[in-house]
Amino acid sequence: MTEFEAATAAVQAALDAGARYADARVMHRRYESMSARNGDIEELTQDESIGLGVRALVGSSWGFHAVPELSDAAAREAGRRAAATATASARVPGPPVDLVPVPAAVASWASDCAVDPLGVPLSDKGDLLVRATTTMREHGADLAEGLYQIWDTAKWFVSSEGHRIDQRIRECGGGISATSIGDGETQRRSWPSYRGQYGTTGWELVTSLDLAGHAARIAEESRELLTAPECPAGETDLILGGEQLALQIHESVGHAIELDRILGWEAAFAGTSWLDLSRLGSLRYGSELMNITIDPTIPGALGSFGFDDEGSPAVKRDAVRAGRWVGVLAGRDSAAVAGLGYGGSVRADGWARLPMVRMTNVGLEPGPHTLDEIIDATDDGVLMDLNRSWSIDDKRLNFQFGCEVGWEVKKGRRGRMLRNPTYTGIGPVFWRSMDMLSSEIVPWGTPNCGKGQPGQVGHTGHPAAPARFRNVRVGVRA
């Protein structure tokens, strides 16, 4: 039977078992990764997984069941069990759940891909990692690591409302890291970020990163960091590079505007949000320069798709406009609870996981400056880039980030390299202090966003550019 037929059978079985709404996804995912260390290939993995997950709504609860088979019998049994699981939840019932309307799309969509990443010879891909890690070793790194990852996902979605959508999304990316080990500490430099840059593109993205071309420089910088002065402690003007700002957006804006968190659905694990729906449209989130969109339509960005995993078409929306909070990441059920008219941000990590609210591409629109202009305009500050650690509280307010590298900025010039740079703050206070923003936007990809129970790994995109923040506390240490 075809994938659509299996999904249809599962949906029908769930309806027959008492569900008032059901949908099903068949997903076929191929994954390949290769890692190298110190000039040798460390691991080559190729995984392939296919299965069906069906979601049934009974009363106030979702039931979900997933099976690795596409036979008619297996699909129907999955549908029945999804409805039975939802029915059992009536022992602890909640208010009725509605779904905001979405046109029943019948469509196909595929991400752009110039060079099929799974079609590139393994020997070529391996040679790239071996060459880059060898170069890093030759230039002083004690530990030289390289990695690429490829996902090729085909999915078929059917709902009881008439959706019938197939999509193929190819994602890939990679990166290199050099670690130098000193007396009692380690220092790392990466390119273009730790564990790499990713997008919904073909191998052309990895080629464009020129991993081998950056290997010598980051190795030398990692060694230089061992003897660089510590980032000073205190309050100063902070300039963040685009890669670090992407993670700042991810943690302190992206997760905060997830509607399931705002509604308390993630309270026990991922946490809630400091945002209160009653202030949607009026809350001052950041400075006037802060314009953040939710945009799954960006070609090549890691959080792009044609339709989300409950059949809502990809649509660009504002999350923050001129510093004011105006939008959320929502699903059809959470939007209905909140009285909003849109979902569109629900995705599942494979066929065995329940779709849930996830970031798509959440990022900044370009500012009026350049990084050079920001440095020129800074009398006394610190420039930090490339994330090394991240931590934020369960309401997405109190954060502390560490970066791989910092530089003094004095009288408009980039000065000495600084090691162990960290900064800390409170989300809205920090964002309100942003007074310069570059136009040099890059859609950074984050392929490791954890959320949900059982755990799901999300792939998200974050357009970001260098920016300056005033009077930020830096240099926190043990």
Add this chain to the structure above:
Amino acid sequence: MSAELDLAGRVVELVRRLAGPDAQAEVVVTRSELALSRFANSFIHQSVAESGTTVRLRLYTDGRTAAGSGSLVDTDGLTALVERTLTASRLAPPDPAWPGLTPPAPVPPATVFDEATAYASADERATRVRAFVDAVGGLEAAGYCRTAYRSGAFANSAGHSAVGRTAEAAMDGIARTGGSDGVARHCADRLADIDGAALGTRAAAKARAAVDPVELPPGRYEVVLEPAAVADLLQNLAWYGFNGKRYIERQSFAEPGQAQFDPAVTLVDDPLHASGLPYDLEGTPRRALPLVDAGTTRAVAYDRRSGAEAGAGSTGHGMVGGSTFGPIPRNLRLLPTGDRAAGGPGAAGGRVSGGVTGAVADPDTAALVAGMARGVLVTDFWYTRVLDPKRLVITGLTRNGVWLIEDGVPTRAVRDFRFTESYPRALGPGRVLGLGRTPVRQPDRVDGAWWEAPPLRLASWHFTGGASG
């Protein structure tokens, strides 16, 4: 012969047929039934279950290695897995560090397995959620109840094989009131041992005790860490310290033979202490591995590759992703006072109800708190991340309840702190002021991993920020 062992044997035979007798293959087959019911705002909003079988193949042929996995277990699916892994291995760069296959060795059967947990229904999970929600007495409740069943087999072309099965249950919930949360969590071999009402009662008492918190200035405080918070210490020590790959790379603080910890600290990775598969991803039998004995670091964990590189051999810690992240001990026990031959600063049972009612929820914690002139009681840690891998400096936040302790009793609820602390230093010689007698097994985010510890009193913890920055 189990169905999983039959599948594993078929894949080994396919490799022999398609790649020739010199190819080295290892196969892990795991059938799983995983189910989890989630609740929030005091009702079940998501309840999920998945069935599946994963076949993992690692292949070494002509000096090259590749690995792959698949979810299709019919003949076509298995053949496709072998063919694509074989193709990948032929195209892969050379692997001079291939450690070879695990030789035949007896694998003892798992000691604990509860059939009722393996096949628990959504109704049984919902019953425990109902009990938790009822027990919080009108507060908001959120959390999950889960069960996991895995039946697996290992076979390799060196003639080694192993089988096992495991079942586990866990519940993790919070009660919420007025912006304050209290938590209770427990991991057990039997769903029957998960008491939703008891967990709900504890969480609600903690939440009520946490209302109207005051903000304390950042600084160094003496602390009592409850088992949920201690679990975070164990997890980070395991990932970054007792990880053989990081040790080889000189990124770990661990120095076997050195007295790096307080004499009260004895740490064992003990996978057979609870239900679990008795072999690792490479077929090595799993066994207890003493990591720290009365303060002295004794060992780190290895898989075959890192063990060969270190000249030490595998300790049974081969795992998915191990080549990248390293072999990680994931069943750590911080032994309580009564479990150790050499006594440490153990705590006798103490008074539970002193000071803020509900803040101290058990006699073990009460005893540690009672000895504290001024300090902080911490329930849980959250979002901990490494700032400095070598010294294992971690930043993170407190969560689910913090209290100021004065003259042995909790006097005020405190707003959450941010901390920045070196975990080995915090547990270093002279810094452990007390250890409870009753360990509590805390669930990990994935089944099969857990962290078991009693509460712990430490001389100093560096809180580097308050709720307002």
